[in-house]
Amino acid sequence: MRRFNSLVAALLLALCLQAVPFSRAQTSGQHTAAAVSTSAAGKAAEQITAGQLKDYLYFVAADEMEGRDTPSRGLDLTAKFIAMNLSRWGVKPAGDDGTYFQKIALQRTRIAPEQSRVEINGQKFNYGEAFLAQPVAAEVSGQLVYGGHGWVVNGKNINPYAGIDVKDKIIIVNGYGPRGINTVADLGVKEGVDWFSPSDYAKKNGAKAVISFPLPEDLTNWSTQRRKEVEKGTLGVERFDKADGAGVPLITVTRQIIDALFQGEKVGDAEFTIARLFDFHDKAFALSTAKQVSLKLSTIVEKASTQNVVGVIEGKDPVLKNEYVAVGAHYDHVGTGQPSDTEGKFASTKDKNDTIWNGADDDGSGTVAVLAMAQAFASGPRLKRSLLFVWHAGEEKGLWGARYFTETPSGSINIKQVVAQLNIDMIGRRKPEGDTNPANKELAQRDEIYVIGSKMMSTELGDLSERVNRGYLNLKFNYKYDDPKDPNQFFFRSDHFHYAQRGVPVIFYTDGEHEDYHRPSDAPDRIDYEQMLRVTRTIFMTASELADIKARPQVDKKLPFELSGN
Numbered sequence: 001m002r003r004f005n006s007l008v009a010a011l012l013l014a015l016c017l018q019a020v021p022f023s024r025a026q027t028s029g030q031h032t033a034a035a036v037s038t039s040a041a042g043k044a045a046e047q048i049t050a051g052q053l054k055d056y057l058y059f060v061a062a063d064e065m066e067g068r069d070t071p072s073r074g075l076d077l078t079a080k081f082i083a084m085n086l087s088r089w090g091v092k093p094a095g096d097d098g099t100y101f102q103k104i105a106l107q108r109t110r111i112a113p114e115q116s117r118v119e120i121n122g123q124k125f126n127y128g129e130a131f132l133a134q135p136v137a138a139e140v141s142g143q144l145v146y147g148g149h150g151w152v153v154n155g156k157n158i159n160p161y162a163g164i165d166v167k168d169k170i171i172i173v174n175g176y177g178p179r180g181i182n183t184v185a186d187l188g189v190k191e192g193v194d195w196f197s198p199s200d201y202a203k204k205n206g207a208k209a210v211i212s213f214p215l216p217e218d219l220t221n222w223s224t225q226r227r228k229e230v231e232k233g234t235l236g237v238e239r240f241d242k243a244d245g246a247g248v249p250l251i252t253v254t255r256q257i258i259d260a261l262f263q264g265e266k267v268g269d270a271e272f273t274i275a276r277l278f279d280f281h282d283k284a285f286a287l288s289t290a291k292q293v294s295l296k297l298s299t300i301v302e303k304a305s306t307q308n309v310v311g312v313i314e315g316k317d318p319v320l321k322n323e324y325v326a327v328g329a330h331y332d333h334v335g336t337g338q339p340s341d342t343e344g345k346f347a348s349t350k351d352k353n354d355t356i357w358n359g360a361d362d363d364g365s366g367t368v369a370v371l372a373m374a375q376a377f378a379s380g381p382r383l384k385r386s387l388l389f390v391w392h393a394g395e396e397k398g399l400w401g402a403r404y405f406t407e408t409p410s411g412s413i414n415i416k417q418v419v420a421q422l423n424i425d426m427i428g429r430r431k432p433e434g435d436t437n438p439a440n441k442e443l444a445q446r447d448e449i450y451v452i453g454s455k456m457m458s459t460e461l462g463d464l465s466e467r468v469n470r471g472y473l474n475l476k477f478n479y480k481y482d483d484p485k486d487p488n489q490f491f492f493r494s495d496h497f498h499y500a501q502r503g504v505p506v507i508f509y510t511d512g513e514h515e516d517y518h519r520p521s522d523a524p525d526r527i528d529y530e531q532m533l534r535v536t537r538t539i540f541m542t543a544s545e546l547a548d549i550k551a552r553p554q555v556d557k558k559l560p561f562e563l564s565g566n
Helices: 006-017 022-026 040-045 050-060 063-068 073-089 198-204 216-220 222-232 238-244 255-262 274-280 360-379 400-407 459-470 496-501 529-548
Strands: 101-111 117-120 123-126 131-133 138-141 144-146 170-173 209-212 234-237 250-253 293-297 299-313 324-330 386-392 418-424 448-452 476-478 506-510
Touching: 040 360, 040 529, 050 063, 050 073, 050 360, 050 529, 063 073, 073 299, 073 360, 073 386, 101 222, 101 238, 101 400, 117 255, 123 255, 131 222, 170 198, 198 209, 216 222, 234 238, 234 400, 238 400, 250 255, 255 274, 299 360, 299 400, 324 360, 324 400, 324 529, 360 386, 360 418, 360 529, 386 400, 386 529, 400 496, 418 496, 418 529, 459 476, 459 529, 496 506, 506 529
Parallel strands: 144 170, 170 209, 209 250, 324 386, 324 418, 418 506, 448 476
Antiparallel strands: 101 234, 101 299, 117 123, 117 293, 131 250, 138 293, 299 386, 448 506
């Protein structure tokens, strides 16, 4: 696809600087029912149009944004586009130092191959040839423990380490999972509580490192993974890395190192062989104390940054203006990747060789919905409470922006002042009539939207959400994914999660996954803008009601146990 072209981007920016004419409301959203409110809020909602959403999305999800990876110049340009419009509309900046940007310091850690090695009884092995490693700086030596598969799953009484102390040891695992564990749901809820990966267990119990056998796919992708560790490494939020602490070194080794590790080992009187290791898949044992093993991993750390975009429309009530109704979306996506495997099925949308993952639905749709709502609120009547708009970065990396904001809200905002958070992540698609594609099986139907979390923490919030919808467009609210045992685990997978973890009642709106999810074909011309309009206006009305009710929604329920962990 086309490389970033500053001239094209400037022209797009200039086009989007032109105000979207509100007269489009007369021709967009004709599906609006007779029950549409004639209140001031209802009239303000009509300022949001399908044409407006389309204009904004064709900018945000343009190829020139290069997939809005975190961090990237495309993401930064999108942030500036959002901030520019907020300034034009008079939305107050609520980021750092009087800006719209809440800066997030990042760091990238890469392996330094020439300074990394493994040594066994004086025999040295080089990085890249005999082993690969996660980029965690370390220099350790110690006795060896073979840990079988290395996983602990408390709910299924799986613990290969029974009777073995791994403190100050180096754990060797065979790379395969435990028997009887086929899905994520089989593990339990909380990582580090209900279940432990080999690395989790090693860190919790004081082991010095984990050495893993390679799986067949590891060997197939060896050179690609080596290049990734050396060139890209791992990217993280600097503050999170410091707070969470360094992980335990994890290296994947070739047969050369495996043979050296087990050379001369015996089980009873019989010499140990690699084949016999899998007889001990579910049980750990200590290796010879005479073997001298050490490893050194050196890393290169580089600084980077990204940002949340934050704006506020102040409420008119002298007391309630200190409370906030938060409306948010993540404006990042996954950047660039491999060409689509659709073999040209969507040739009108994207060429089959396209490598730019535009993220029009995920979450360009949420990004521009929040932008259009901010514009309508800015031109409409002031409400009692303040409105807080947050475009989160790094959602695709692990909800970075939402965690960062809720742990350290920008400006003078305190998370305890947020009365509710409405999260919008993928609202631009619906299942076509007669569609039989299995990938679209769970995609929302016409005038349907999945609503997650509205009843989990606050009865009042759930009731308000339904009351507003019934009196307005009466969309079909599908609560399927409210099931705490839902195998998709959608409740954990978007920004609202961190608000809920800090006691803020939430509503998450999504259309579900579809055939273009996380693929280059998730492009603006695949969006149903009329469907997106109806959902956006409904959320606008819900936020309006929340901003004007007498008392904030009471949190009268704890999150279900299954949804209270990581």
